[in-house]
Amino acid sequence: MSGQSTTTAGPVPATRERTTLSEHIVEIVSDSGEGAQKAGQSFGAISAKMGNGVWTVEIIPSDIQPPPRTKESASGIRIRIGSGVVSNAGDEANIVVAFNEIAPYSRIEQGAYQKGTKILLESMWASHDDEEVRENYARAVADFKRLGFEVYEIPMQEECLKVVPDARRGKNMWVLGLLCQLYNRDIEIAADQIRHTFRKKSQQVVDVNLQLLQGGFEWAGKHLDFLYDLPPTLGEIDQVVMNGNEALSLGVIASGIEVCSMYPITPATSASHHLAECFERAGGLVHQAEDEIAAIGFAIGSSYSGKPAVTITSGPGLALKTEFIGLAVMAEVPLVIIDVQRGGPSTGMPTKVEQSDLLAVLYGQPGDTPKIVLAPSTIEECFQFVILARQIAEAFRTPVFVLTDSNLATGVQPFARPKPRKEWFAPPIDQSPWPQGLNPYEWEPSNGISKRPIPGQRGGEFTVTGLNHNKEGRVSYLPEVNQRSSTMRSRKLAAFARTLKPPRIHGDDQGDLLVVGWGSTRGAIEEAVDRARAEGIAVSSLHLRFMSPFEPELKQIFSRFKNVVTAEINYSDAVDDEFVPAEHRRYAQLAWVLRARTLVDIGCFSNVHGQPMRPKSILDAIRTITQPQNA
Amino acid sequence: MYGLKPDPCVLEVPDKYYSTGDYEKGVARWCPGCGDHSVLSAVQRLCQEKQLPPEKTVFVSGIGCSSRFPHYMKTYGFHGLHGRAFPVAEGVKFRRPDLNVFVVTGDGDCLSIGAGHWIHSIRYNMNLTVLLFDNQIYGMTKKQTSPTSPMGTISNTHPHGSVLPPINPVQSTLGVANVSFVAQTADWIPGHLYATIKAAHEHQGFSFVKIMMRCTKFLPEQAKQMVGDKEHMTLLQHPDGIEVDMATANLFKHTVQHDPKDINKAREYSEDPDMFYLGLYYQDKTAPRYDLYGAHNLGATPEQKLQVLEEEFDKFAV
Numbered sequence: 005m006s007g008q009s010t011t012t013a014g015p016v017p018a019t020r021e022r023t024t025l026s027e028h029i030v031e032i033v034s035d036s037g038e039g040a041q042k043a044g045q046s047f048g049a050i051s052a053k054m055g056n057g058v059w060t061v062e063i064i065p066s067d068i069q070p071p072p073r074t075k076e077s078a079s080g081i082r083i084r085i086g087s088g089v090v091s092n093a094g095d096e097a098n099i100v101v102a103f104n105e106i107a108p109y110s111r112i113e114q115g116a117y118q119k120g121t122k123i124l125l126e127s128m129w130a131s132h133d134d135e136e137v138r139e140n141y142a143r144a145v146a147d148f149k150r151l152g153f154e155v156y157e158i159p160m161q162e163e164c165l166k167v168v169p170d171a172r173r174g175k176n177m178w179v180l181g182l183l184c185q186l187y188n189r190d191i192e193i194a195a196d197q198i199r200h201t202f203r204k205k206s207q208q209v210v211d212v213n214l215q216l217l218q219g220g221f222e223w224a225g226k227h228l229d230f231l232y233d234l235p236p237t238l239g240e241i242d243q244v245v246m247n248g249n250e251a252l253s254l255g256v257i258a259s260g261i262e263v264c265s266m267y268p269i270t271p272a273t274s275a276s277h278h279l280a281e282c283f284e285r286a287g288g289l290v291h292q293a294e295d296e297i298a299a300i301g302f303a304i305g306s307s308y309s310g311k312p313a314v315t316i317t318s319g320p321g322l323a324l325k326t327e328f329i330g331l332a333v334m335a336e337v338p339l340v341i342i343d344v345q346r347g348g349p350s351t352g353m354p355t356k357v358e359q360s361d362l363l364a365v366l367y368g369q370p371g372d373t374p375k376i377v378l379a380p381s382t383i384e385e386c387f388q389f390v391i392l393a394r395q396i397a398e399a400f401r402t403p404v405f406v407l408t409d410s411n412l413a414t415g416v417q418p419f420a421r422p423k424p425r426k427e428w429f430a431p432p433i434d435q436s437p438w439p440q441g442l443n444p445y446e447w448e449p450s451n452g453i454s455k456r457p458i459p460g461q462r463g464g465e466f467t468v469t470g471l472n473h474n475k476e477g478r479v480s481y482l483p484e485v486n487q488r489s490s491t492m493r494s495r496k497l498a499a500f501a502r503t504l505k506p507p508r509i510h511g512d513d514q515g516d517l518l519v520v521g522w523g524s525t526r527g528a529i530e531e532a533v534d535r536a537r538a539e540g541i542a543v544s545s546l547h548l549r550f551m552s553p554f555e556p557e558l559k560q561i562f563s564r565f566k567n568v569v570t571a572e573i574n575y576s577d578a579v580d581d582e583f584v585p586a587e588h589r590r591y592a593q594l595a596w597v598l599r600a601r602t603l604v605d606i607g608c609f610s611n612v613h614g615q616p617m618r619p620k621s622i623l624d625a626i627r628t629i630t631q632p633q634n635a
Numbered sequence: 636m637y638g639l640k641p642d643p644c645v646l647e648v649p650d651k652y653y654s655t656g657d658y659e660k661g662v663a664r665w666c667p668g669c670g671d672h673s674v675l676s677a678v679q680r681l682c683q684e685k686q687l688p689p690e691k692t693v694f695v696s697g698i699g700c701s702s703r704f705p706h707y708m709k710t711y712g713f714h715g716l717h718g719r720a721f722p723v724a725e726g727v728k729f730r731r732p733d734l735n736v737f738v739v740t741g742d743g744d745c746l747s748i749g750a751g752h753w754i755h756s757i758r759y760n761m762n763l764t765v766l767l768f769d770n771q772i773y774g775m776t777k778k779q780t781s782p783t784s785p786m787g788t789i790s791n792t793h794p795h796g797s798v799l800p801p802i803n804p805v806q807s808t809l810g811v812a813n814v815s816f817v818a819q820t821a822d823w824i825p826g827h828l829y830a831t832i833k834a835a836h837e838h839q840g841f842s843f844v845k846i847m848m849r850c851t852k853f854l855p856e857q858a859k860q861m862v863g864d865k866e867h868m869t870l871l872q873h874p875d876g877i878e879v880d881m882a883t884a885n886l887f888k889h890t891v892q893h894d895p896k897d898i899n900k901a902r903e904y905s906e907d908p909d910m911f912y913l914g915l916y917y918q919d920k921t922a923p924r925y926d927l928y929g930a931h932n933l934g935a936t937p938e939q940k941l942q943v944l945e946e947e948f949d950k951f952a953v
Contacts, residue, residue, distance in 0.1 A: 049953045243953050244953070245952075245953045250951070254947055257943060257947075262935075265726065282943055284932055285939070285943045286940045287932055287933065287939065288932075289730075289932070291929075294751060294754075294755035295751060297719065297752075298722035298752055301716070301719045301721075301722030301752075302722045302723070302726035303726060305713070307726075308713060308723070308726070308727060309731045309734065310731070327716055327719075328716060331715060331716055418953055421948055421952065424940075424941055429940060459693050459711040459727070459731065460691060460731075460733065462688070464711075465709055465711050467705045467708075467711070468713045468714065468715070469706075470714070470715060470716060471714070
């Protein structure tokens with residue numbers, strides 16, 4: 005069997021040249037617990053430190069404790085590195101490092117690999133004691149070749165055993181060494197990264213891992229018959245690298261919020277994990293409530309009493325919070341609500357990406373509940389938008405949503421290290437006497453804003469109520485009072501909209517097609533647009549970061565393009581679905597809202613595959629849509 | 636407090652001395668004869684006696700007849716959602732140890748739609764004074780069965796009589812981990828009502844007071860029967876219990892000595908099908924308090940926050 009495979013057992017000439025690349029995608033797949041993610045994160049960090057662009061995303065098994073060596077147990081990480089900025093996880097992988105032969109299968113099913121993808125496969129299973137394992141391995145190698153992958157059998161176990169007695173712990177750092185050689189990484193930077201990763205461990209642990217790194221590095225130098233170079237072009241700037249949930253968590257601290265009230269839910273919870281580690285030292289606390297409803301109620305109570313609060317959730321939790329969201333709008337209690345979207349409806353696909361909560365956030369409450377909704381499109385914006393959201397919530401006395409998704413939550417990208425300022429923090433609670441004669445809802449007619457009395461302010465005593473109330477805060481069902489208070493709450497959106505600038509267009513400001521996106525798809529859309537433009541297609545893109553109210557001048561922008569479509573990860577009926585007449589077609593969520601808002605016949609390209617959108621699929625859609633014009 | 640400082644030659648002039656009127660707002664719109672009026676008077680009297688600054692006092696309620704309560708108090712108030720008074724009150728108290736927070740709730744609000752929050756609020760043991768107005772019927776929505784309606788109660792949802800035995804809120808509260816104060820009183824015995832609410836307010840922790848209420852509108856027969864029934868009512872007495880004056884004690888035909896540290900006896904009394912015990916069932920002054928956790932790291936300076944952020948960025952630095 006080994007005779008048929010492309011084994012690289014013997015030494016190769018030292019003179020072989022490195023192939024220079026502009027970008028590459030690497031996946032490391034294994035059973036969970038084998039450290040593939042740590043190896044990948046380290047590889048990403050080393051590359052970022054060298055000045056390369058990086059995007060990493062974890063491949064997470066959907067079961068808690070799947071049996072090893074099964075498709076369900078495949079866990080791992082994808083790292084896309086480029087000479088310049090990398091804004092998304094890309095299309096198919098170029099290099100796959102597999103700790104066993106089963107792990108790649110689930111990724112193959114998801115279309116993550118293509119013909120020519122190189123699979124660097126742990127070869128220990130070929131000589132396993134169990135005949136079934138040996139047969140599986142042989143079958144897999146044959147499958148991979150039949151599918152057009154190039155298979156390289158690598159004696160990872162054997163090489164690691166030269167350094168450690170138990171190769172299951174340590175193989176990941178050996179693989180890191182191999183990748184560092186493969187991509188011409190600076191071995192000193194890599195060694196520093198290992199020292200950083202294991203800084204809380206003993207010197208002995210650090211030394212062993214350094215030996216493993218060196219082992220993998222040297223082995224690849226001697227045995228791999230292909231090597232690459234990825235010259236960095238970004239220079240050495242002060243950067244931090246983290247995932248979107250960690251960025252949200254740091255944004256919470258940087259906003260001066262001191263209460264995060266949550267209930268565990270995938271994929272939002274990890275933000276609270278990070279926060280729980282360091283929040284307390286910064287004067288904050290994570291409150292794990294008894295349920296999703298209590299989590300937002302508690303946050304509202306805290307914010308009402310003058311301590312700004314955030315609640316973090318995902319789709320099912322958002323559904324439960326609905327009534328309290330309505331109360332926060334009605335009673336005008338400032339609040340930051342973060343929704344890390346996942347696959348829906350119902351429990352849906354907890355670990356998979358979707359952008360399906362937009363309409364629920366905008367319109368999910370009974371009655372008219374105008375609210376401000378922000379959608380970060382990068383990891384860095386996850387950090388910035390929480391700070392912004394807290395400020396808007398206080399200034400406009402209203403709940404503000406931050407809509408992210410599991411692609412941002414688990415995606416890791418370096419960005420310039422923020423320089424936090426005291427002005428970002430919430431001011432101390434106002435306990436000065438309440439101005440005499442000032443009503444608790446003394447709405448300023450031009451913007452609907454009113455100053456709110458906070459408990460402790462003498463003379464401001466009033467009762468918050470979810471019932472309709474007049475400017476004195478008293479319950480009233482009079483027609484003109486309800487009309488007036490509704491108008492005032494709505495007017496805040498118009499006032500906020502006046503502070504926004506028209507969105508920036510990626511590409512020319514006119515053409516055949518404009519692709520409109522929001523949230524985590526930005527990198528993939530802009531990359532697809534760049535590739536299409538290189539093919540001569542007159543396409544541009546627009547990425548919305550304010551979902552309610554929208555940024556201004558959208559209609560004017562749309563009018564300069566022959567076609568406008570949204571690209572979204574949520575459901576729409578296929579345009580050519582023979583069972584769905586055009587007048588009954590259901591559109592993607594942003595498309596619905598934009599159509600209503602602009603009266604432009606906006607189309608949509610969307611799916612609910614649960615995967616981040618790939619540039620290639622968007623490029624294909626761009627080609628299809630623009631074909632009649634090109635022909 | 637109004638009065639003299641330890642040095643009797645120096646007169647302490649308080650910032651402001653509050654009269655009962657300083658806590659009164661509007662005209663309570665409950666039915667004539669409704670027990671809610673008695674509780675309102677008792678609470679206003681308590682605020683006056685304790686000289687609680689109105690601006691530092693918050694009444695949080697849910698939805699129902701009882702939950703209109705904050706509208707009649709000239710303090711801060713939060714009339715929120717049905718069943719959700721507890722989470723809001725907990726959020727108010729969490730980072731504001733300086734505020735006096737009361738929760739006003741009813742049998743439907745607390746024991747039915749908000750039951751999950753009720754159970755957990757007992758366990759949080761935050762310093763909240765909780766007044767459960769238990770009139771055994773839904774009044775605001777016009778006579779539906781409540782979780783405490785006695786079996787067989789005729790209501791609009793059970794015109795042939797309710798079919799399930801009622802929840803016993805005192806028994807249930809005594810069964811939850813970290814319970815710290817459970818008392819029962821009745822709206823028609825003002826002396827006992829006041830003494831109980833006062834003791835509850837003085838307790839540092841989650842003080843749960845079940846107030847037996849009359850609903851003269853929808854359960855008039857029952858209201859009349861309860862008020863007149865001295866055979867099935869016993870006063871719990873103890874030096875560590877709730878102190879009532881002689882006149883109030885004399886209203887009871889039966890009294891029993893009960894040590895509020897004795898949770899087993901407390902549970903036994905709560906489960907007695909033939910007798911209502913009024914007074915302090917149980918008190919544990921040492922139960923861990925979540926509001927103390929909430930207040931333990933208040934007052935971080937901007938410099939401390941900046942330092943934590945820089946440390947965290949160091950961890951993520953490349």
